[in-house]
Amino acid sequence: MKKIIMTGGGSAGHVTPNLALIPKLKKMGYEVQYIGTEDGIERKIIEKQHIKYHIISSGKLRRYFDIKNFTDPFKVIKGVVQSIIIMKKEKPNIVFSKGGFVSVPVVIGANFNKIPVIAHESDITPGLANKLSAPYCTKVCVTFPESQKYIKDNKAVLTGTPVREELINGSSIIGKRICGFNDKKPVLLVIGGSLGSKFINDTVRENIDNLIKKYNIIHICGKDNVDNSLNSKNGYVQFEYVNDELPHIMNSADLVVSRAGANVIFELLALKKPNLLIPLSKKSSRGDQILNAKSFEKSGYSIVIQEEELNGELLVQKLEELRKNRAKYVKNMESSSIKNGVDKIVELIAKYST
Structure with a gap:
């Protein structure tokens, strides 16, 4: 059985697209686990699905001045170490990241263990978490055609966004x-x-x-x-x-x-x-x-x-x-050419699972 670790959090918008993928992944024989924060909205949503949930530390990523900007990088570093340990123990075939501040240490931890990472960006321009994560990702799924120009190194794949069945x-x-x-x-x-x-x-x-x-x-x-x-x-x-x-x-x-x-x-x-x-x-x-x-x-x-x-x-x-x-x-x-992204994203996950 192949194993996938998913991540994403900070808001429901960084979690619910993952829920759209989980039923199809399970049908394909994947064991699904999740990495998130202790108090994040993602924990409540994911644990309702009876999915194994790993807790890591993560600081919020801000584009504006805040005194926590001086302390949160240490939380992110701690989260990277925790993610590396989780990856070594669980040995997933692939990691899927939906973004949000919790995803950055997870993506880096996967990359450290040479585990392929597929990320997904919902908006036209990448959020800060996905900007920081993109260099460590194998591919980045995008929702809008306009988004492809913002993803470097030919990593962008136009998939649309996953919608729950x-x-x-x-x-x-x-x-x-x-x-x-x-x-x-x-x-x-x-x-x-x-x-x-x-x-x-x-x-x-x-x-x-x-x-x-x-x-x-x-x-x-x-x-x-x-x-x-x-x-x-x-x-x-x-x-x-x-x-x-x-x-x-x-x-x-x-x-x-x-x-x-x-x-x-x-x-x-x-x-x-x-x-x-x-x-x-x-x-x-x-x-x-x-x-x-x-x-x-x-x-x-x-x-x-x-x-x-x-x-x-x-x-x-x-x-x-x-x-x-x-x-x-x-x-x-x-007449739209952009359909429900579930199938395209799952195909990509299957293609790059080690």
Whole structure:
């Protein structure tokens, strides 16, 4: 039996794509293990899958000044040593890295033991962890065609991003039943990211009376962001976070308002859901979501509103434009050459497993 060690963490976006790969890897006979941090979100997610989990130390990688920048490199060095020891003991055939700060010592530890590494970058431009890891990787899977120019030494492979099979197989009927929707109004799904978006939440809620005239609304608003004063609104359902019901809820949507993280927008592409993207501004990010959104807009999959321009009137106007042209956006998505990345990534893993 071949063995693969996976890594990635710091946010759900660095873990959930791994979940999409695990079922197929197991079917191919791989034993799957995982390396992450003690307190990272990855531990909670992976241990639910009953996968052997190794804990290492890792410091956060920052592009800005912080006093911890002087101490965290020592945590990374400790993590490299721990990773080397784990690799020597477990002897995996290959390592798969989804990025995030925990991945850097794992990739270096694998390289030290001459174990091939496949990494995956979701955004158009590589994150800092993948930038640091790339020299130690065998190949780097990328999601956007534009990304290939940022990966040196002919290591880039265009694969798309892996999408969980259960998401594709969700039921629109069950999703509407969960939300109690019985009429013929189109369903609008609002997603603000795993932690929610106060900016998007507030704009939607300030215009809720106008919106529910035309749409049944499912609002995934993030932890502690439910507004109980709106519970009596017919056609408006709120969730802090959705887990098992998410495939059904996403399949029930006719239109989607979302941030522009690579994982969620490629899930929308796989499900062929016309969408209105509101990327995180450069004030609170490195600008990767803005580039992601521009790429999808250029391909004809999305309408984009920049966060600085967002207001209730523009939101309602652009949603109406999206609704009227829904068939055009679905057709563009159906014609996309970028599909679910699971098969391509797994083929690459199999090719380079020692």
